[in-house]
Amino acid sequence: MHLDGAFPSEPVPAGAPAGARRRPGARAAAAALAALAAAAQAQDTRPAPPATPGTLERVTVTAERRSEDIKDVPSAVSTLSGEKLDVINSGGQDVRMLSGRVPSLNIESSFGRAFPRFYIRGYGNTDFRSNASQPVSLVYDDVVQENPILKGFPVFDLARIEVLAGPQGTLFGRNTPAGVVKFDSVKPSKQLDAYGSLAVGSLQTINVEGAGNVQLGEALSARIAGQVQHRKDWVTNARPDGVAVPTDRLEGYDDRALRLQAAWTPSRDLQALFNLHHRNLDGSARLFRANIIRKGSNDLVPGFDEKRISTDGRNHQELENTGGSARLRWSLGSVTLYSITGFETVDAYSRGDIDGGYGAAFLPTGGGPGLIPFPSETAGGIRDHRQISQEFRAESNGSGPLGWQGGVYLFDETYTIDSFDYDTLGGGGQSAYSYATQKNKAWAVFGSLNYAVSPRLKLRGGLRYTNDRKDFATTVVQGTVVTSNGLTARTKDAKLSWDASGSWALDRELNAYARVATGFRGSSIQSASAFGAQTQAGPETTTSYELGLKGDLLDKRARVSLSVFSYDVKNLQLTAVGGAANVTQLINAKKATGRGVELNLDAYLGERLLVTLGASVNDTAIKDPTLAVAGCAQCTVTDPAVTIGGATYYRIDGNPLPQAPKYTLNLTARYGVPAGPGAEWFVYTDWVWRSKVNFFLYESIEFTGKPLTEGGLRLGYSWANGKYEAALYGRNITNQIRAVGGIDFNNLTGFINEPRMIGAQFKAVF
Template sequence: MITSKICAARQVLLRGASMAVLFAASTAAAQTMPPAQEEAAEPIQGEIVVTAQRRSENLQSVPISIQAIGSDALADRGIHSPQDLAQFTPNVSITAPAGAGSQPSVTIRGIGLNDFNTNNSGPNGIYNDEFYISSPIAQGSGFFDLERIEVLKGPQGTLYGRNTSGGAVNLISAKPTDSFTARAHAEYGSYDTVNVEGALGGPIGSTLSGRIAAVYNYSDGYTKNFFRDRNENGTNNYAIRAQLLWTPTDDLSILLKEQFTRSKTRAAMYKFYGTLDPLTGARCSVADVYAMQCVDLFGYGGRPGFYEGDYNRNEKSTLTDSQTTLRIDYRLGSIDLVSLTGYDNAKRFQAEDTDSSAVRSLEIDYTTRSEEFTQELRAGQTESNYNWVAGAYFLSEVLTQDQPLSLLLDLDDLLGPGGADGVANIQSTLNRQKTKSFALFGQGEVEVADGLRLIAGARYTWDKKRFASTSFDNFQMGGKDNFGPPTNVSTVDNSLSEEKFNWRLGANYRFSPDLMAYVNFSTGYKGGGFNGGFLSSDPGLRELQLQAFKPETVTAYEAGFKSSLFDRAVTFNLAAFYNDYRNQQVQVLVPSPIPGEPSFFALDNAKKSRVYGIDADLTIRPTSELTLMGQLGLLNSRLKEFVSGRDPTQPDYSGNKLAQAPSTSLTLSADWRKPLGDNELTLHWDSNYRSTMFFDPSNNPYTAQPSYWLHNARISFSLKDGRYELGAFARNLTKKKYLVWNADLSDPFGVLTAIVGTPRIFGVDFNYKY
């Protein structure tokens, strides 16, 4: 087993290294040739500067796999949420099991946490201006007035904070400047979709500047609810961000940022698919399920339209999130000192029609509150032949959950008055979790020979977590909607303490100013925790659910190159990777032995899993007016050894693919900009492909999403050197119907509940810049 693993890793990395060497030889000759197009002789696009390694660098100089999307590209592609971002980042999937714009579930290179419970953070850190957002309910905030988004692929266990065993997403907001700036964006589209965004910034005094930005999103929704005669799955949220930058001296700057988000929607109306044969009650075939030929436990068959349903519950979802950060930068000689303090307070309530039907078979209320404080102190130095950074990090978080789950409340309608006594039930779960984490970290890079640089880094983490939970049942007694006193009362108070050392070793060699090859070896870690979901009434199963799950660890290998040819007319980057995971945290669906009780989701540890693949991106600028881009992600993922310990039947998932890990993801785009005096005409097109993927580790064919393409387009005309711009756009141009999340609730409800992808949207927009 060890030999085969080493051989597989060696093959992946040798292929990547071989490509780098061969490419170096060919490009050395290629760059002596004259450019094919006269227009490409001059640099066409400016450098993209990122801060992925805690210092400002040209994207092409960073020896890791990273994708950066700037503000113009965000606008052209209509990226307003985490789910929008996933379309344009191969080997990245982002779903929203709680509904659009809330609690994003991020998967990078096959590593994610498809868990809708709010007390567990995923293995891919989400950062807002380097502030780590721990609570899942707050991770969807901040997608407005951005300078860029950086997606770091692969474990980031050295420089970044907690839980980055898969990667990281960093949102970089536009900052205050010493000159006056203003921008406005407004768009209107199908389903009364409205997005209005604006920002204003500039000097307030000789040493003080500020910036304020706001956004408002609204949509009627694209799902028709025939039960209540209205549209569902809409949006209604706003956010505001204010920043003050004080620079009393050339060596000192203090940046204070306050951000507030408010959302009030009727999101997460799932698409209903019955799974039972209406005549025999047997489980239907996959084809019959999606042809809407089947029914649920109550005989309801759903609506035939993809964007239709009968939702009896007056569902609502509200979120408030307040975030404050204080960043202090001080230059002491040649040393850069940074203090970053962050605070986030979020609250979400969601009343959910979980069964997605006109009867009350399964309804859930979620109330979650989280409060997070972080402090990072670091020092660093950047010289021509070396650089280093070292620091300390602290996190404290308190999270509470109140989750009543209502089961089979309309069962009397099927069995007769009183027939549901002792079966219909309201299960309540009250959780409180406290987390503390402390880490010391450092990383250095030194040039040991002309063009050759070596990197070494380390991080030592201490984690403590305490989880208290109380759960009980209230069974129906005396007829419909009459419930008895609490029974099956269970109270637990568990804690865990962990510590882990992670490291990174790397090397990069610059063959020329425009070609660099690199290799990295690193480890990553994600702390263990507790299941914050619903508990079974069965004592044995409940005991399994309440056991802590283990920390997740990874050893990662990566080799790649980055190249810019013909004065940046062509850019080609490639990375090959192999990641070996131990105790990967995986969500499983556990059937209950109690009749009428639903299956339960729980987090478990897959003893061994691995992923390997390739990330590649190519940009060609044949003229100063035309830019062609292609980004490819190839992924092979496997659960190598996984017998679920949460399920008494111990199903064996070994050999299955990881959830939300399509083997192929591809993005193609073209941008044509035609100057017309002081004006400009712009055409944009992008096509995005995802191969078949599963939503759970069982690789359940009933919840698989087949491969699909999405196509988007935009045309715009700008006036007066880009100050004013009018545009029109189309998203999902070919009206592709696809699912972004799916859960099998066949036992006992006879239903699949899925979140559908956004339908085709046409719209117009206006932009102003000063």
Template structure:
């Protein structure tokens, strides 16, 4: 381990060396000359961001944890309009998507890629500290923002379970004391248009209001390989209304309504290898022999003729926050939220003109409540917080699959003339979570402070599910399979499957609707110490433990064993870091090293069909032991008037430890020992530079460039180096390294009321892959977006 830690240690040693160097000239730097203190210094000093990562307002540079924060203006400058765009500001953040299109978020290699709508994430998303139950619900979080905070490492103490990797907290812009309004519009390649705006102001002496909206349309950049057709148009509508009540000095309340409607076209992948599950059935599959491999183009794809992949999603939320000051030192806070989500999506992930279509229907009802009491004592040296919360999430999901375009469903075709071509994976999930928590921060002196906190969480999950018949073909095939398997086992226990009924075979090899429970508790905790050797410099060290709750899958299940739950996972994190402003506040470093001891990592795994008929099966598994260590470094510089340079780098080394038998994505038996984690590149880098300059007294300009680099990584657990099986061979499904270059050029009015810019992203049109996996008979890859250019304008009234 020591040998592997060298890169991490060197990175943070550089940060510490810079910090110590800054101390040598600190006193001179803190006594700027008269010329520097008036005018020019204000131009190129670094901006200070106030965050609420610890559920109270603090300067980012004073918080002893790894956080990336950006203001709403900074997000607009970089054309970041959704959670996926956070990859532009944090190199440790990775976004991919599940097989059916749901987003999967990863911080420092910690993620969970499952197919189910009810799959709880390892990176939780919040808006004003109110959690979104599942990643699919987060699209409206990014409207009209004050800032965003990306918190790294386990956040279970203050933010609850299911945040083993970290948490993303969006802070919405609040009502203003005077009337104000704004509008922003963007037009970019492939006729994509984005329009957003807000209106804010007082409604009375004690009530303020703010409404905001955003519309995203167009952008179809994908083209069909088999015919004349384009795909990928967006049609997303988002909105928020916020009302703030301040009836007295000790009482404040906020009521917020959020919602979105998404009718975009769903993005397929690209076929780059053909490995049939049952080669003898190729002749039975319509159109399979006509499929061609995709070229190396970010735009190439395909989909089944007559059925366009699309999203049909609705989300609505009402949330409230009430703060009541019991006295000058104690505040009572209540948070509450109710969320409803509905989806009726059509997905065709394989990217071929064959009949493999997934109708993904789901409904979510989520209730969250939190009550906490916090304050300060001992002349504000001790800050304390105690509270409890309750969450109740109900999910109904039906994944209806038309798989006539795959060889596996023709297993009994020769004998019966029937294909098990259409079926539905049905899941009903009720999760109830209760927790109590406490946190203390104590300033031992002006230089040293300590932190400690803990949370106990109890979660009850009731689940029912099976794979069921939908068109009258599958139940007949299941009856034949049931008779065949019972005959092999020497038993006579035939229970016929019926049209529309369950097909999953239980312990007695008869169809069942499987009902299960999973009840688990855990204690998350965090302890740390901060040391400030001088003004503007913070050294910190923390130890924390977080948990992610167990869950049930919603997958195609021939046998009941596939529907077993995965148990909760835990992550013990050790971290040390430095934050420092140096050389007269014109440079800033933010570095850390960390080590994660990972137990029972949850994984969407695979196993070979024990019946020998359908290739490989999906199921959930726990990986007993694994670890991650690494380092991060951020550097901001103002080397000259109007110049700002930001550099951020992340080093990760993730490994499964100990013998861990399993199967790779092709159903080949393997040992996961030594495998790195999916979506955990060893090296990630962000560089952003901007030069501001005066054009006239009332007009200024800017020019900027950015570069993002990510080293190679795995798309799924296990080492996929390709293999040859008979006449079929597979290329590696590793994700190659890539780098993306962008630019922006714009103008801003002297009073800041209006701005305009021209921008480009992936301007070299780099072909890069974000995910690669075997789907049925194909190996499919998902690619990034091609080169795009655009113009945006904004005005504040």
């Protein structure tokens, strides 16, 4: 299936093997349709009944693969849904808009909209390679999205988002030692309803979203949902010397996504749900801006203008993703059987100017802005990708004190990664090309028990055995790479993970809980390049301890969730980059620790004013007295220096994990004023703040991201009992611009957050 405006095929790069051409989505869609012949699960996602005005609705989650009241789940679970999710999505942002919206969640990217990196409780992975492994798993409609490029699928028509903090290795399929971010789409229903939303804003931003149900028979219903996001190129690329640049307008995008679902219920005992989805993205790669950080500080340089840049490289990004799933549920009396089959394929290409500027210091005409020691222009892509996953699970239906579930999980993924270098000073011609293939096969068996010792005390526990294998090989077609560690690698890891928890009902509405859980992530491999040899990081394991309190207060006018946690990661996988040495490599730290507190509070302060508050403290540290990494080329490193083999390195023992803010805070407030029968004027504001972050493993003055505050405001009017709504909105209303990431290459290059966005939105429910 193709959306209108699908990408044309890319030219085959010089020396590329057969199949290197960007494949059209129709072939991937056909494969996805074939995958739908297998079975899968369908779950009851009926919304909770409406709450009394001034009281909170019941929140039901599937954090442990069954529907439960959120207060009964003995672990830290945060949710996003409804109006809160719609508000932060109105400005046309991608999945990174969720960053900081719940405690301990951070999302960032050096690829822009294509490749988000997730962190929970400070624990994540900054690796930017297309085969990077992340300790936070993203599960979209019960299917694990393993490759990091898959994790950027757009956010639309969702029933809810659940963020499960801490290891989830018993019940979820892939790489969950830090946690899980779980997306659940609105499912088809027999109600013939639909909605549409149109938001327009500054920078010619357009965000169109809609969905509707179709009844196709007594037992068959369907739902179609789609989103189209557009922004014009709003950054001007111009050299001060007047020399023409190959890409003169940047930062625009066209991002289109479609999801089709069909629900088949031939009887009460058999339910099937089929899903087919597709995404097209065409736009700019992330803009790397040379020397935007003032040396000796982490301030932006005087006169910085986010609407202007000067680079001499080409910039382009495109992505095509097609996938499908089939979920089946059979009720056999005392036992229910589930099957979840998933298929995903993605094809992506991204090209950008890594040095972030133009020219070079060694040229007679020099370069800029600031110091450009030498130019670098590269591109990367992923093709021939195929992910197939299958889970079979059985669950008890008995009403007694003992309940159980268990099953098997199978995972098979293969793909090719393309790496290109270009001669910027020679007109942008291709100067190097290599490609790497990775095959990953994994299987697991798992089981979980829950037992009600008494009406107040409930215990849970689970086990999962995982076997994970990777085969990796690099082929050099043009140019040279460092071959000292070879060009092939094979890994084979196996691990038993477990969790145990208990909850105690303090009263009818308030529970206390305790949980201990372990997690596991298999080995990772990084290909050789002109800047470094092939490297490998061994498997890592996590042990987490958590105490919490959650429940409803004040006759359901308030809801609270408080957790205190501590975790240790052994053999932590890290990505070390060093501009001075121009080397990127995978390494293992002996240990890393995290300690902290998380709070979620929702409360009605009167019948018309709803306030939500989320806060977290994450104190992370790398624990390895012997570990040292290369430093940056131009920044001021504050870690202790050590000489190894004649080169300067820096010890990182005690440093916080990268991209791990110690403090985060989010706040929303909504106040409504009745305006007649079924009508209301309202104001809604949302704010998110995080403390400073390290961009890299070492600590430096320049590559320490300043605290960031972003606020939103929405003024609107709804009528016809909520069927129609018109609103004015603003995102990042204070227009606070910060460097949110850096490129540790040859200068003080960074990239920034989204600028202020002002617009209007109209929604209608039919």
